[in-house]
Amino acid sequence: MEFTALLLHLLPVILLAIFSPSAAFVPTDNYLLNCGSTSNATLDNRVFAADSAFLAADRSTPLANKNPPPSSPELYATARVFTSASGYKLNIRQNGTHLVRLHFSPFPSPNFNLSAAKFTLLLNGNSVLRDFSTEALVIKEYVFGIDGEELEIVLRPAGGGSNFGFVNAIEVFSAPKDLIIDRGARIVSPNAIGEFDGMSSRILETIHRINVGGSKVTPFNDTLWRTWVPDEGFLVLKPAAKKVVSTHPPNYQPGGATRETAPDHVYMTAQSMNRGNAILGAKFNISWNFPVGSSGVQHLVRLHFCDIVSTGLNLLYFNVYLNDLEAYKDMDLSSLTFHELGSPMYVDFVADSDDLGKMRVSVGPSDLSTSTHVNAILNGVEIMKMVNLAASGSVSSEKKKRRTWIIVGSILGGGFGLLLLAGLMVLLACRCRKKKQMKNPRSRRTESSAWTTLRGVQGSSRSRMTELTITGSPAGNGYHNLRIPFAEVQSATNNFDKNLIIGMGGFGMVYKGVLKDANIKVAVKRGVPGHRQGLPEFQTEITVLSRIRHRHLVSLVGYCEEQSEMILVYEYMENGPLKSHLYGQGQATLTWKQRLEICIGAARGIHYLHTGFIPGIIHRDIKSTNILLDENHEAKVADFGLSRAGPCLDETHVSTGVKGSFGYLDPEYFRRQQLTDKSDVYSFGVVMLEVLCARPAIDPLLAREQVNLAEWALQWKQSGRLDQIIDPKLRGQIKHRSLEKFVETAEKCLAEYGVDRPSMGDVLWNLEYALQVQESGSLREDSSANGDPVMVVVGNGDRSEENCSSEASTALVFSQLVTNEGR
Template identity: 50%
Template sequence: MGTMSLRLLLWITLITSLGCARGAFSPPDNYLIDCGSSSNVTVDSRAFAADRSSSWSLTTPQDILASTSSNSVSSFPNSALYQTARVFTSASSYSFPIRSPGRHWIRLYFFPFSYQGTDLTTAKFSVTTQNFVLLDNFQVPNSSAPMFKEYSVNITSSNLILTFAPSGDSIAFVNAIEVVSIPDALITDGAQMANPAGAFPGVPTMAMETVYRVNMGGPLITPLNDTLSRRWVPDQSFLLERNLAKSVVSSAPITYQDGGPTPETAPQSVYGTAVEMSTASVSNVNFNVTWEFPVDASYMYFVRFHFCDIVSKNLNQLYFNVYANSWAVARDLELAKVTAQVLASPYIMDFVVGITDGSGKVRISIGPSTDVPGADTNAILNGLEIMKLNNSAGSLAGQTSVSDVVSPGSKKSMGPILGAVFGALAAVIVAVAIFVVFRRQKLAKKHHSKTWGPFSMNGGISHSLGSKFSNGTLTTITSGQHTILSFRFPFVVIQDATNNFDESWVIGVGGFGKVYKGMLKDDTNVAVKRGNPRSQQGLNEFRTEIELLSRLRHRHLVSLIGYCDEQNEMILVYEYMENGTLKSHLYGSDHPILSWKQRLEICIGAARGLHYLHTGQTKAIIHRDVKSANILLDENFLAKVADFGLSKTGPELDQTHVSTAVKGSFGYLDPEYFRRQQLTEKSDVYSFGVVLLEVLCARPVIDPTLPREMVNLAEWAMKWQRKGQLEQIIDSRIAATIRPDSLRKFGETVEKCLADYGVDRPSMGDVLWNLEYVLQLQEVPARDTDLDSVNRIAEIPLRVQIVSNSENAAEEGVENASRNDLSGVSMSRVFSQLVKAEGR
């Protein structure tokens, strides 16, 4: 009881000591509005003005001020602000003059109540600035509790226009608004990406939404006790194992140093409390303290860590690790080293985190360092902020852009016009549909004995093997020039082929589920991928794989034989690849060593497959999950690209990218795609560049067991490449067999693939050309003069059309597809004319 009383006293001392600190920052712009109110109100020592003022302007067709006498909000913080509201029946805008452009808080208060027959709980609306969507089709989720939204937006113009636009025939409302300047130094351009590691430029220009602001080990901090009027909540509800964490409170003064965090970064009551490891009740002290925060997985998040060593008695004794979503963002962190050997001095780290594992959670962990002898077995964290970053549409609420929000006054007038247009369009569509149905029925009667419909799912025609499958034998059905090679298997056939999914027949496990070796009745070996109902992947990936591979045929793409969707199963049947994955032949198994020539030929085959994906169809197909585990090898070590569940159709001709949520595998992700959520073919090129390094070095792309500078293969290898010493890190088993010129050209190719920006990366066709060149340099050593000539020729923007006619490939089946696919023809004949002196 005495300890608790002392801790409470210390907390009170910390919080009340901030009274003199308030006012350290005086915001140039400070608009506080109690919307719908006719008089001013004071909340947390701040004066909120009545709704109408000459300091700002409001454009709205109707002046609707609502109020309630209900006591239902009296128990909530800032209850005085929720007693009134301004209601909008059509798009309306506040305009705030901005004296000092830069980052500003935009804080919005919502509490729905009933007013003169109008029920605000049904209100649905959007809120935008000139450049960003803050809310889209928003409706207060809990009608019995107020909702507070805080945004941080960089305002570059001389005014801020805040627009409230009702959705459809609904209404919009707001109870209170804050538009307040933020110190310039609060958000700087120094954030790092958690994975893949590297700088994340541009954060100061992005819009943010505060998702969590947490005071580790301390009490609730209200706006009254924060110099920037922020609210910090306790961390207890986010801890996964509370018994592993212990709160620490210090009464010692916090030393804010020049150039470091200030009281505006976080108040003393954040840095004066912390969570540390609680080792009293556990036998094994090698554990992490972990917090878990549910988030929207389709966004990236700015995560700020607040540290202040209030637990150490001496310098250089506390070393610990910090993790974000299981990725180490700091190893062997010793706070005294980054605070000029001063204890109790604040330090912050900024990272950008994406949710690529489908969990919908940000997990933050701290744990002891095991690499520093004699270090304390402890770790601390004082505070944490998690901010959602706007996506490529400039939105914090979906894919709607500002231009998609209805302009003031246009909604009502456009309704009748749009209704007439859509009515006429619907009539035309119905007429066309009737014509098509009758036409198909007529054709079906004429050709019913030999015509098959197009491959489709959900409402289309499934090609069930039925009577075509005799004793478990696959039969290919043809119609005219069409060869249909993917069919629906009965579930009993799959069971029989896999010995009822015998666990000893499992040959792989992935995100979708287990992969079994199977054998059909005609002794055809197949690979059977059975979806796991608990997998993060599901119907979309299943459908994508079927739809893509049913129309793609290429000797360097794994062929889909069929599928099964009976009994709620999602099963895919592929051709069997005897030698498994490229990854398994590089490390982690006892397979024979692949020679450098074999590795290059495998890379060339995979490049051909990816080049076909990018260029062999009307619109490019972007794989999105290129990695060594998705490059399979047949009995002759012919490489084939596999696993198209995450694939995405590329941009239209008049577009440069596809805006989409980030998906892929850690270590292989294109950092530009990760930052901007803008997908192009060059994202596959980046991932393939990482595969090339994996092939060269024969090690995992991410290995947390290695020293920090070696964890990320791409980062580590590029440091050696830029120093011209790539030979220092290649697979020692083949190092002596690689010719220097072959290695040099290979390193240059990889470096171009891993360029920070997609526009600086080569196409897959260019990568393929360069890899063929690398192979020729390995096989035929050339004289220096010959190499100079080749280098000059290689600079010419030559393109080799690997696939001449994708439509023929789709129309005439595998046989004709292979004939039209020129990727099977080695380019060595071309290069022999360049490299061999006697051939020129």
């Protein structure tokens, strides 16, 4: 009786948790069209309006089902038929990710048997559905970004004969801006490693949306009006899984998943390991097979997690596999969800379907699991196919569309000597051998795995710098010696005293501090707590700076990620950014010699990034605010949040979305979205002009022709009058040949095409020459056309932490000048 009374008492709460509709998401763009009808129709409490006002042209026929089935929704009682290529045009008010759903429910009629329709569907000129026909209700959903002011939906009948197209209903609405993250999905492949870049520019077709361990979720209970189906039909071995249900609403955290990511019902149910059916101590996986159609096609696989099984933190560790490849090792939901139980999160992966056209998802216990807490869970699965786009019906290769590690040609061209060719082949062979040693892609357990200790927001928990594996993956605890407790950071900054703020950027505030235990000055960069957009930069910065050391790169002292904080702690640079010394207030004027030495130091740091590793590192945000000066005005390059691995030996560039700062952005990279180390060279050329002219790269307060420093300065250079726009404080200080070589180098850096720009090694050579000319009036110069002396390379200038300590070696760094007689 007591149990019955308790059940009756809790029943309203349980029913509310399970059946209450979610609060509606309000999209900026929201089109619901009842095609072929002059009246409204309702489906899932949503009103679909007549479609005639949105037709692109009057080349269609409205159709009505004279005998609709009694149970069929009224929305499917009409259709719009297209006998020639035509469709709809919808005005778009908010650019960004949109959901497009098209409903196809065929019915017979005297003139058109909709089951016989055969047509191609195009979205803004992209063919997403080719030679489509159906005999039953089908809803096709596409998720993609819209950049223009219009969405055009075209149905084009298949060629020849009396083919036609039809549609019953259309939904188009804007999605939350972070529903699809451009960068962050882990690539799971035997032949690739890293993160997928450019996801927001792809068209995704939803194939499966699964509520693991739960019942069907209808659009009425989803804020984005999605349908989630149960997983039982996809389980490989049902006795291996055990359903888990929570009666507590999900504990949503800032920066984690939201109700738009997936509804409450998905995060309140799961499948876990059925330990009751297993031999004591046995370890096994739970697996699902999802048919996806064609084999070898790329898919976005989004897995949803919410720890509703643990009784405490850090008790649940498990591994995730896709098509039997290890996708995520030692997943710890406690650390990924801000140390909160029952907190939803998700991880995105990119994987190819297998040879049978299936996607196999598995979860299983980790080696870190204790004997009393061996378990693995999964709450939800979404699988979306990356559509092989064919603009205006022309078929383009999927490989050309891939935005990660695109091989477009060989950098080994004619004109290289046999010795250089052999050297490059040896380097390539060594790199391949290193990759084979680092991982066995078919192994379920790898000895060294990518760093995964940081929280998984933005759809992926993986460090965005996985592709920047510089000297091999670190050990499992390779970053722990850099962790700094939050209390220690608070103490160092006097609880983030506003009086200690020394800078501010997109990531957050920068504070001056002192680590009391070590008694060292530090700069503390504190990200906005819970700010999702800063996580990739936070992870990248740690990944790069924890693995490299150079005299001209700012050193990372440590980081803190407690209590939803993202904090980076660097060595303190006494004289701050170069920018403030060029056109800031209250700073002493830099001499020409100092400016040359600063440029040389920065060039050494960038050159080290480009050449010190295979592949090199492209900084991607070189600017005067990211070149810092220590107490001796020695330059160090900072802020690696946008850094990317450079192209491999058999590649010419990295295809990626455009990131950087206006005024410094390589125009070729901006136009073609093809990143090379020459993009850094262009940015450095702008910095050189800042150093010379002491004005910002972009100044909107100036006359139109003067706003962009690079364009303005090059116009003066071409007219032979650049000396008239240099910093007035430098006039009379600069020797003509030093200025000439400096300006000539900056101009080459700013060439329109990267192939015409010098390497950072060449830039460094020219800057050292400009300094030598400035300091010496008795150089015996070459009689060549340009008068340059001969440069003998005695070192590469790229010193690791070990060989940077000796000042004696500094005098021999990189080069020295000799006369012709000394060749």
